[in-house]
Amino acid sequence: MQPIGVAYTCEICNEGEMIDAGDPRQMLMSNPPKMGLIRHICNKCGAEMKLPQSYPRIEWTRVDE
Secondary structure, X not given: OEEEEEOOEOOXXXXXXXXXXXXXXXXXXXXXOOOOOEEEEEOXXXXXXXXXXXXXXXXXXXXXX
């Protein structure tokens, strides 16, 4: 397995990356805990978006040797 970095490019400026700005406690405060949209902020223009996954993130890919 090999780690791959995954970024989410800002849909507003198309230059910056969306960075997770959500509060992880927010999802745990409901009963039962629920997964919702996570608040992100662009590191270039400051735009805000809510995304279903946290970015940047690491995914794994299988490497055939």
